[in-house]
Amino acid sequence: MRAFNAELSKLFSLPGIWLAFLIGAFAPAVFTALDSIAEKEEIIAGVSTRLSEVGYIGLSFGVQGVIILGVLAVSSEYLTESSESGGGQQITTSLTVVPSRLHFLLAKAGAVTVISILLCIVAIMTTVSATHLILGEYAPAFEWSRLIGAVCYWTFTALLAFGITVLTKNGIIPLAVLMINSSVVSFSVLLSKITKLAFYLPDRAGLDMFMFTSDKFHTPSTGGLVMFAWVAVFFIVAAIVFHRRDVAS
Amino acid sequence: MSVSSGRKITQILGAELDKLVTLPLIWLTLIGTFILNLVLAAAFTSAGLQGAAGTQSILNIGLASMGYLQAGFIILGILATCSEYTGGQIRTTLTTIPWRGFQLSMKHLALAIITIPVAFIIVASGVLYALIMMRDTAVGFEIDTMIKTLVGATGYLTLTTLLSAAIGALLRRTTPALVILLGYYFVVSPLTRDFQPKYFPDTAGSYMYMPPSSDEINVLTPMQGTGILMLWTLIFITAAIVFYRKRDA
Numbered sequence: 001m002r003a004f005n006a007e008l009s010k011l012f013s014l015p016g017i018w019l020a021f022l023i024g025a026f027a028p029a030v031f032t033a034l035d036s037i038a039e040k041e042e043i044i045a046g047v048s049t050r051l052s053e054v055g056y057i058g059l060s061f062g063v064q065g066v067i068i069l070g071v072l073a074v075s076s077e078y079l080t081e082s083s084e085s086g087g088g089q090q091i092t093t094s095l096t097v098v099p100s101r102l103h104f105l106l107a108k109a110g111a112v113t114v115i116s117i118l119l120c121i122v123a124i125m126t127t128v129s130a131t132h133l134i135l136g137e138y139a140p141a142f143e144w145s146r147l148i149g150a151v152c153y154w155t156f157t158a159l160l161a162f163g164i165t166v167l168t169k170n171g172i173i174p175l176a177v178l179m180i181n182s183s184v185v186s187f188s189v190l191l192s193k194i195t196k197l198a199f200y201l202p203d204r205a206g207l208d209m210f211m212f213t214s215d216k217f218h219t220p221s222t223g224g225l226v227m228f229a230w231v232a233v234f235f236i237v238a239a240i241v242f243h244r245r246d247v248a249s
Numbered sequence: 250m251s252v253s254s255g256r257k258i259t260q261i262l263g264a265e266l267d268k269l270v271t272l273p274l275i276w277l278t279l280i281g282t283f284i285l286n287l288v289l290a291a292a293f294t295s296a297g298l299q300g301a302a303g304t305q306s307i308l309n310i311g312l313a314s315m316g317y318l319q320a321g322f323i324i325l326g327i328l329a330t331c332s333e334y335t336g337g338q339i340r341t342t343l344t345t346i347p348w349r350g351f352q353l354s355m356k357h358l359a360l361a362i363i364t365i366p367v368a369f370i371i372v373a374s375g376v377l378y379a380l381i382m383m384r385d386t387a388v389g390f391e392i393d394t395m396i397k398t399l400v401g402a403t404g405y406l407t408l409t410t411l412l413s414a415a416i417g418a419l420l421r422r423t424t425p426a427l428v429i430l431l432g433y434y435f436v437v438s439p440l441t442r443d444f445q446p447k448y449f450p451d452t453a454g455s456y457m458y459m460p461p462s463s464d465e466i467n468v469l470t471p472m473q474g475t476g477i478l479m480l481w482t483l484i485f486i487t488a489a490i491v492f493y494r495k496r497d498a
Contacts, residue, residue: 016422016424016425016428019424019425019428023428023432031440034440034441061436061440064428064432064436068424068428072424075424079335080335080336081336087336171423171424172274172324172328172423172427173281175424175427175428175431176320176324176427176431179428179431179432179435179436180317180320180431180435183435183436183439187289187317190289190292190293190296191292193296194292194295194296
């Protein structure tokens with residue numbers, strides 16, 4: 001528990017974390033607002049085909065915020081400080097204080113999970129109020145099951161980013177890959193045009209938890225399970241690698 | 250000690266080139282981008298082959314990966330300038346080269362010298378792959394259009410790299426620079442494509458390599474696109490140099 005508190009305190013004092021909070025909390029609302037304004041006339045006329053997705057599309061892009069969170073949580077530990085302040089890495093201090101590597105990793109993952117759940121709840125609140133503000137009485141009702149799906153998607157994505165960064169130790173690659181992949185021009189969408197197997201990639205499967213688009217492949221629960229399996233695999237591999245690896249290397 | 254200005258510039262350029270060439274992450278990024286581009290070219294080609302055969306232009310398919318490719322070059326630009334700030338290398342640099350304006354401009358020049366051939370090779374390899382795979386099915390094209398497009402794409406990637414380098418020099422930290430640039434190029438820009446004027450760096454730059462098509466109105470000619478993107482790049486480089494000269498290192 002103390003390790004968990006320490007991890008929370010470390011995360012909150014990271015300089016880059018505010019960017020993650022800002023993007024995570026407000027980007028979905030802004031996207032939703034733009035989308036609602038663009039769709040408003042069609043929705044009022046009752047001809048919009050995308051009414052069921054209003055709001056959720058913002059949530060699917062706002063996941064960028066928790067990607068930054070998951071990546072920064074690990075990559076900040078491996079950042080080499082300047083040679084003037086000893087050239088050390090935070091990870092050596094962290095592991096001196098919490099010698100059990102598994103405990104350390106679990107505490108960190110726990111902190112990331114808690115923060116991303118909270119961040120997603122904040123994002124849902126801002127998004128829902130944005131749709132109500134713009135669409136007024138035409139705003140769609142938000143179902144709990146889909147909102148819970150969105151929370152799961154955010155949390156799993158954060159943990160996925162976390163696991164990948166433990167493996168790479170450097171924030172640049174996971175950040176670039178995951179950010180591009182959760183954008184409009186994602187690799188998985190491209191791959192899903194070629195092979196059906198791409199629907200089992202974590203982000204495609206995870207999106208099925210709350211996005212009911214036409215090219216839907218999984219039911220929400222199988223989508224969640226597939227994504228959870230990816231997270232579990234990455235986390236186990238990360239834990240094994242982290243356990244065996246020399247910190248200084 | 251008096252050194253002639255010309256000799257000074259050559260020495261600075263040599264030093265900056267040396268620094269870039271010996272940065273391991275730069276090579277990793279370039280090799281990664283190259284491999285990624287081939288994989289994407291393969292994916293797009295097979296998607297194109299499955300689609301309506303005979304209607305697609307080889308150039309369009311070969312360049313379809315440009316959208317992803319620019320991520321590698323954005324990373325390249327950011328790494329080139331931000332690497333100075335990890336571990337206080339910047340103080341050594343400025344001790345040996347006390348002319349800040351010269352130093353930063355030479356860094357951009359050195360970066361361009363490295364980027365131009367690499368960008369050309371990477372873009373050409375993608376087009377070549379599409380060419381080999383689709384020789385039989387696709388519509389033919391003339392060799393000078395291909396050269397023009399390749400040069401345009403190379404120029405676009407180089408200018409994007411320089412733009413990222415300038416933004417990296419302004420922000421001085423890798424992660425925020427990466428998040429902002431990737432967020433702009435991959436999330437904000439594609440989502441707001443319908444609203445925004447054609448004069449933003451990525452939209453204007455895309456006219457440099459987009460093959461002229463008859464069914465959509467080309468707002469800008471390749472030359473205009475080049476001019477606008479160059480203007481953006483120069484503005485950011487100038488801003489970076491001004492801040493660099495005024496700011497405490």
